[in-house]
Amino acid sequence: MSHLDDERIALIAMGEPAGSDADMEHLVECENCAAEVAAMSRVALVARSSVVEGDLESPPADVWSRIHGELGLTSAVAADPASDVHPPESESASAPAASAPVPAAGPATAIEADAAEAVAPRHRSRVRPRRRSSATMWILAASMALVVAIGAGVWIARTLTPSSAVIASAELAAFPDHPDAEGQARIDDDGDGRRTLTVTLDGDELVAGDYREVWLIREDGQALISLGVLDDSSGTFRVPDSVDLDEYRLVDISFEPVDGDPAHSGDSIVRGELDFA
Template sequence: MSHLDAERLALIALGEDADPDESAHLQECSLCATEFTELSRAVLVGRSTLTVGDLEAPPARVWERIAAEVGMAAASAPDVDTDSATIDVAPAADIVDGPAASDSDETPEPKRGTRRWTKVVFALAASVAAVLVVVGVTSILRPAPTELAAAALDAFPGHPGAAGTAVVVEDPDGERQITVELDADAAGTDAYREVWLITADASAIVSLGVLEGSEGTFAIPDDVDIDEYVLVDISEEPLDGDPTHSGDSIVRGELESV
């Protein structure tokens, strides 16, 4: 089965109408359908970022390298306002249907398909750049989680050589999580490991979940006070359907405020 070429898929994703044969092919060919879906997502993301405001202008050498990579004249790179250090990114449809590169006797005009495809590449590249700028700024402005407490987890006699750590953090939304790491021999084939919080006098215990592998992060329920549930315990549990603690602790340690 022949596939739709990359240029047609990109142009359809950008909004051009598919002819009946192309539509039928996209219904039958999973490979082309997957590629079309990915391109459509890229276009959707790109268009959603066109209203976020001015983007920081990269150095001219960046556009020169992009142009060299796709075999396009450097003069065709997006316009850069050097005074305000921003990029003027036009809507994708305008980029596709914009004027062709100027003709000259010395440089033959590239074929229409090639010219349009390189413009599509620039449109998608600009969209991706906008997304990266937004994500980067959001990551910088969002406060980092606050570390509340930590514990060193020591081995029980039945598991010599085991060790672990636990760290409790609170994110800006007030949600608390505990990340545990365990260094111990692998659990038996008929057993699994579970993470618990226990009060200092062992009068109450809360299961946080099953630990798969050597590290895991678990949400701490809102009604659990870590000033009371100060012991972090990792146990080995048999596959017997009993939700209570087996009594076979691998490591345990006490949380201390940071």
């Protein structure tokens, strides 16, 4: 009896269409081939169960082509198994006969159940599974490694990527000379200890020749640090690592004249104290 070739068995085990009516009839009648499909389906199931939930990134297109070339595989498995593109069926392929059970493309558990029915005849003890070729095992091993590697990459990216968190905020109240102004401030920590101050300012009008500057001021008002110029209604500024925010708790936005003097002008628009609760 002529058996199904190893590549066809591997494709069926991984959920690919089985092929012609003759292939299906052989799979139903041949205990050896059915047992091969069942065994390889278990390997495919283990590979699928190793993937974490979430969106997976597709590997570069040349990964499968290099595997294909290295193993010297046929054109029947030339298409990247990680893509949605499958090689066209041969012209001789036709719809499976209604009377023959067809292993459906899908989860490995369904294929395994069909294969189990195929090996149900009485002489199961006499089944001698054929030795799998090295090429077949390489196909399964490469597919399983590819799936596991992609899943591990997603898990590592999610686990190791630092997450930003707001650690303090403040409502910025207007000074008497700027009654319509209002603002907000927040301190973000990126998870690696880098901190940023984000401020928003509404209700003020920038006077020609002036600019607005963002400050951190010590609670006693005796020391202050300039973080930069606020060009728009909002801006984000890096807080130096050496700055103790427990000490420099006041956020201030001021009007500054273009006079070459780096000191605070004394014309504050809004100011507020950071709350770390």
